[in-house]
Amino acid sequence: MYLDPGFGSMVIQVVVAAIATCGVAVFILTSKIKKIFKKRKTKNDAAEEEER
Amino acid sequence: MRTIEFSSFRDPAGVVFRQHDVLYRQVNRCYQKQFDSLMESGLYAKLVDRNLLISHEDFPSDKLPPEAACIIRPARVPFISYPYEWSFGQLKDAALTTLKIQRLAIDYSMILKDASAYNIQFVVGTAMLIDTLSFDFYEEGSPWIAYGQFCRHFLAPLLLMVYTDIRLSQLLRIYIDGLPLDLASKLLKGKGGLTAKQHIHWHARLSNKHAQDGKREKQLKTYRIKKFSYIAMIDSMIRAVEKLELKGVQTEWGEYYEHSNYSDKASISKVHIVSEYIEKAKPQIVWDFGANDGRYSRIASKSGAGVVAYDIDPIAVERNYQAVKSSGENILPLIMDLTNPSPAIGFANKERLSIFDRQKADCIMALALIHHLAISNNLPLIKIADWFSDICEYLIIEFVPKDDSQVMTLLATREDIFSQYTKEGFEKAFSVYFTLIRSLPVAESYRTIYLYKTIRQ
Numbered sequence: 001m002y003l004d005p006g007f008g009s010m011v012i013q014v015v016v017a018a019i020a021t022c023g024v025a026v027f028i029l030t031s032k033i034k035k036i037f038k039k040r041k042t043k044n045d046a047a048e049e050e051e052r
Numbered sequence: 053m054r055t056i057e058f059s060s061f062r063d064p065a066g067v068v069f070r071q072h073d074v075l076y077r078q079v080n081r082c083y084q085k086q087f088d089s090l091m092e093s094g095l096y097a098k099l100v101d102r103n104l105l106i107s108h109e110d111f112p113s114d115k116l117p118p119e120a121a122c123i124i125r126p127a128r129v130p131f132i133s134y135p136y137e138w139s140f141g142q143l144k145d146a147a148l149t150t151l152k153i154q155r156l157a158i159d160y161s162m163i164l165k166d167a168s169a170y171n172i173q174f175v176v177g178t179a180m181l182i183d184t185l186s187f188d189f190y191e192e193g194s195p196w197i198a199y200g201q202f203c204r205h206f207l208a209p210l211l212l213m214v215y216t217d218i219r220l221s222q223l224l225r226i227y228i229d230g231l232p233l234d235l236a237s238k239l240l241k242g243k244g245g246l247t248a249k250q251h252i253h254w255h256a257r258l259s260n261k262h263a264q265d266g267k268r269e270k271q272l273k274t275y276r277i278k279k280f281s282y283i284a285m286i287d288s289m290i291r292a293v294e295k296l297e298l299k300g301v302q303t304e305w306g307e308y309y310e311h312s313n314y315s316d317k318a319s320i321s322k323v324h325i326v327s328e329y330i331e332k333a334k335p336q337i338v339w340d341f342g343a344n345d346g347r348y349s350r351i352a353s354k355s356g357a358g359v360v361a362y363d364i365d366p367i368a369v370e371r372n373y374q375a376v377k378s379s380g381e382n383i384l385p386l387i388m389d390l391t392n393p394s395p396a397i398g399f400a401n402k403e404r405l406s407i408f409d410r411q412k413a414d415c416i417m418a419l420a421l422i423h424h425l426a427i428s429n430n431l432p433l434i435k436i437a438d439w440f441s442d443i444c445e446y447l448i449i450e451f452v453p454k455d456d457s458q459v460m461t462l463l464a465t466r467e468d469i470f471s472q473y474t475k476e477g478f479e480k481a482f483s484v485y486f487t488l489i490r491s492l493p494v495a496e497s498y499r500t501i502y503l504y505k506t507i508r509q
Contacts, residue, residue, distance in 0.1 A: 008259025009200030010275050013285065016250050017195075017277045020284035 058402040059170075065185040076111060077124050083185055084121040086162075090187045095160040104153050105181045106173075127175075129182060130358045130382065132410050135169040135205065136225040137386040137394060139370035140213050140298050141377075143221060145179040146172040147206035147293050153181055154196070155286045158279075163190045167202035169230070170404070174384055177376040193276035196286075200259075203251045204230025207293070211252060212236060214296050215243040218366050221387075228398050233259060247292040298370070314497065321495035323351065326417070326448060329503040330355050332489065333446040335415035341390055342421035346372035346383055352417065353381045360413075362388035390421075391429050408443055415446040419501070423452045423459045426473055433472060433481035440506075441485035447504040451478045455498045475500065 053071065060068040065083035069076055079087050090096050099105035108124040116123070135143060149172055154164045165188040173182045188197075196202075205224075208231040212220040216239050223231055233256035240248055277285070314322070326348050330338075338352040343361035345368050353359045361383050363369050372385035388394065388407070396406045418440070425431045440447050452459055453475055454468075463470075472481075479488075479502075486504035493500050 006200060007262040007265045008255065009203075010195045011262060012250070012255045012258045013195040013199055013277060014275050015254065016288075017281040017285040019246075019250065020288035021281040023288060024280075024284045 058400075059398070059404065061399075063183075063185060075126060075128070077108070077126055077184060078117070079121045079124065079185065080119050081121045082119075086187055086189065087121070087185065089160075089162060089189065090184070093160045093162070095157060095162060095187075096184075098156060098160075099153060099181075102152075102156075103178050103180060104149055104156070105184070106175070108184060124184065126182065126184065129173045129175055131360050131384050132173060132405075133360075133384060133386055134224075134394065134404055135209070136222055137388060138221070139366055139373050139385065139387060140210070140218060140221070141370050141373050142174065142179065142385075143169070143206065143210055143213070144293060144296060145377075147202075147210060148290065149179040149181060150202060150206065151286060151290045151293065154198075155283070155290065157187060158190055158283055158286070161190045162187045163196065164188075164198055167198035167205060169205040169224070176380055176382050177373070192279055195275060195277050196282070200233075200255075201230060202289075203233060203255055206230075207247070207251045207289075208233060208236035210293065210296050211244045211248050212239055214298060215240055215248070218298065221366070225394070225397065228403070247296075251289075251292075318494050318496045318499075321497075322419070322450075322501070323348075325492045325494065325501045326351050326419070327355075328492075329446075329448045329490065329501070330357070330415070332503060333415050333448075335413070335446060337411060337413050338415045338417060339413040339444070340417045340419075341388075342418060342424070343372065343385065344368045346375060346385060348417060348419055349383050349385075350381065352415070353383050357382075357415075359383045360411075361385045362390065364389050390425065391431070413444045415448065416440060416444040418447065418449045420450055420452060420458070420499075422449060422478070423456075423462060423473075427459065427462045427466075427470055430469075433478055434484065437482045437485045445506055447486060447506070448501065449482070449504065450494070450499055450501045451475060453498045 054069050055071075057068040057070065057075075060066075064080065065086070066077055066079045069078065096105065100107045106126050106129070108126040111123045111125040113123050135146070138146065146169055150164065150167050154167070157163050164186050166183075166186055171181055171183040171186060172179050174180070204227075209221050209224055212223070212231070220239065223235075233252055237253045237256040240252060242253070244252065330352050334355075335352070335357050338349070338357045338359045340346070340349040340352065340359055340361045343349050343363050344365070346361045349359045349361040349372070359382065361369075361372055363372070363385070364387065366387050369385045369387050372383070376383045376385060394407050396402060396409060397404045422436070425436050426433055440449070454460070454463065454473065482488075482502070482504060485507060487507055489503040489505055491500055491502045
């Protein structure tokens with residue numbers, strides 16, 4: 001049987017690249033959310049400090 | 053006289069040849085654009101600066117063949133080794149070198165057009181690409197052409213070493229263009245997490261599904277990958293390889309020195325004797341057979357010799373490699389079963405050379421080895437002496453007699469059919485092929501270390 005493994009390697013890369021891109025998107029999203037929470041926390045902390 | 057390296061027949065971009073024992077690479081006209089881009093874009097300088105690519109010098113020549121654009125002289129690689137001789141860490145570093153080059157190349161609108169493990173070599177503990185002609189232009193949207201080869205040459209054996217058995221790297225010796233992914237998938241039995249799922253299991257299934265696509269009459273569908281996804285894919289592969297670690301593997305020989313039968317005094321005595329012999333023989337190239345973690349290889353390396361440190365145990369070789377990586381010593385640790393050393397393989401049995409066709413050692417060290425060859429492997433002493441005399445000039449060899457506890461252990465479970473295995477029998481056999489220069493007993497042991505010189509007829 002003649003096998004051409006090349007074409008399967010092309011197709012799977014579309015899947016692999018899609019997963020990797022989602023990974024990057026999730027990473028960016030979570031780091032942005034973390035940043036927002038961090039900002040809020042520092043704001044709250046600063047407010048508490050002033051109240052004291 | 054110009055002799056063309058047999059292994060360079062596949063690539064039309066150029067050819068590797070040897071002249072007066074110096075290696076040159078001819079760049080062909082059909083590859084000139086890519087080569088110029090590599091050199092002029094700044095990619096070459098960056099890769100050499102990061103120790104990822106072997107450097108070269110231009111070699112001006114008036115007698116260029118008609119197909120040639122130019123000739124370059126790459127920096128020397130001390131010893132050519134092959135992936136089935138590498139420990140886990142060596143294969144992992146070779147994989148990372150390949151991926152990092154591919155990642156950097158994209159920034160310069162280039163790619164690696166092949167990802168063969170044979171294109172990577174070790175120079176003083178660093179995995180480097182030696183094929184300067186492996187680069188091509190990046191076309192926006194195209195998938196990575198060498199991806200399948202990368203999975204077969206690197207990911208499949210690495211995952212098998214981690215999740216199935218460390219010894220499976222030896223499959224690379226049978227499959228010269230990397231492990232068939234369906235076989236790797238079967239052996240992994242679903243293990244290996246998302247990395248193995250994507251690059252091995254699904255990859256194998258899809259390759260099988262699309263195996264006959266070339267025969268179909270309708271036009272093949274083209275798959276496109278956006279540049280940022282392409283980069284994300286390479287980055288995710290780098291992270292996946294970086295995360296691969298051997299899990300709690302311990303082999304028979306891994307802790308040899310911790311469990312050896314030497315006293316401290318014997319150990320010091322052995323170091324003194326080896327140092328004295330190395331000083332006498334003054335070798336440039338030393339092969340240390342049964343090197344374990346390279347304790348005695350370091351003596352030869354400190355004297356200025358380039359050392360190849362062979363051992364059968366993948367963990368010992370791994371330890372030695374990690375030590376060499378951090379110290380920068382000129383030692384190349386390799387996995388080798390001395391009763392079945394790397395043969396010549398590939399097309400016409402000339403593509404990859406046997407270890408003996410690659411280099412000739414000035415000096416071989418065989419410390420605490422003879423009993424494994426003679427007793428564990430039933431090899432007659434005379435045959436061992438004959439073989440050693442063929443492959444070296446000087447021989448530093450330790451005789452371990454039957455009174456030694458290590459030999460007693462070997463003989464405990466087998467019939468003692470080794471009547472010739474005595475100090476006298478050893479000396480008699482080796483005197484046929486060698487001139488004795490010196491022999492010294494190892495303090496607080498029954499062992500003796502000899503320095504021999506080969507008799508050349």
